[in-house]
Amino acid sequence: GMDSMTYGAVAKNILATGDWLTLHYTDQAYNDFYQHPPLAMWATAIMMRAIEWIAGPVAARADWVLKLLPALVAGIGAGIVYVWARRIRGEWFAFLATLVLLTSTRFVKYSKGLMLDPFLATFSVAAVYMSVRAAASARARGGLSFAAGTLVAAAFLSKGVFAFAPLVLCLIILRRKSFPFLAGVAAPLLVWLGPGMGLHFAERYYVEHVSGRL
Numbered sequence: 510g511m512d513s514m515t516y517g518a519v520a521k522n523i524l525a526t527g528d529w530l531t532l533h534y535t536d537q538a539y540n541d542f543y544q545h546p547p548l549a550m551w552a553t554a555i556m557m558r559a560i561e562w563i564a565g566p567v568a569a570r571a572d573w574v575l576k577l578l579p580a581l582v583a584g585i586g587a588g589i590v591y592v593w594a595r596r597i598r599g600e601w602f603a604f605l606a607t608l609v610l611l612t613s614t615r616f617v618k619y620s621k622g623l624m625l626d627p628f629l630a631t632f633s634v635a636a637v638y639m640s641v642r643a644a645a646s647a648r649a650r651g652g653l654s655f656a657a658g659t660l661v662a663a664a665f666l667s668k669g670v671f672a673f674a675p676l677v678l679c680l681i682i683l684r685r686k687s688f689p690f691l692a693g694v695a696a697p698l699l700v701w702l703g704p705g706m707g708l709h710f711a712e713r714y715y716v717e718h719v720s721g722r723l
Contacts, residue, residue: 513622516545517575520553520623529554531710543710548666549628553578575623583620586631587611593638628667633675636660640679640690651689658693665694666701 515534519542522533532542532550556578561569568574590610595603610616619626636657643653657679664672676694683690 512624513575516550516553516623516625519550520557520575521570523550523554524558545625546666546669547710548663549579549623549625552628553623576621579623579627580620582631583616583627586627586634589631589635589638593634593641625668629664629671632660632664632667633672636664636675637678637682640682643690644682644684644686650686654683654687654689655693657683658690658695659697660693661690662694662697665698 519532519534523529526533529547529551532547534542553575557569557574560574587607587610591603591607593603594606616630639653639657639660643650643657646653661672661676661679664675679690680687
């Protein structure tokens, strides 16, 4: 689809320009690409560079490379669903829950190309799962809460405002013991905002792009 082609072009331009802070689509359209947060494009560019080192530049720019990462991310998400469901009701419940997910039309559709949805879904499910584990654990609560926060930050950096849903859900689960979680959310975002371009991106994305659709 067009979205997959667009994100793929942005990832290729990261490697071509060496500019990881300001994303670029083409010189004619969206030279500064503020339509979506950068994490999925960063991850795709890293995978393309790794494949280039292993198999050469031609293989790194093949169409299957753009499909590989979202498929892997979706697979990780399915694995998290399996592990979580197994803790709730055992092997058969986990098998059925994962089977329902893997046969979902939208899950399959968005996992076949370079789309942002598998990143958002996997990070969100992982964050909520970590929050549930943190709420039930006295010894590892701080570490699990911090990990849940970093996963919510990854969801924000994948598809922006859609990550407010797991953010609120995690806060409800953790209740008053949410400081490590909030620290986990803040740390990656502050690192990204630090160079200045992240702040400029956030301003353009949330003020112009998101508000323009409301």
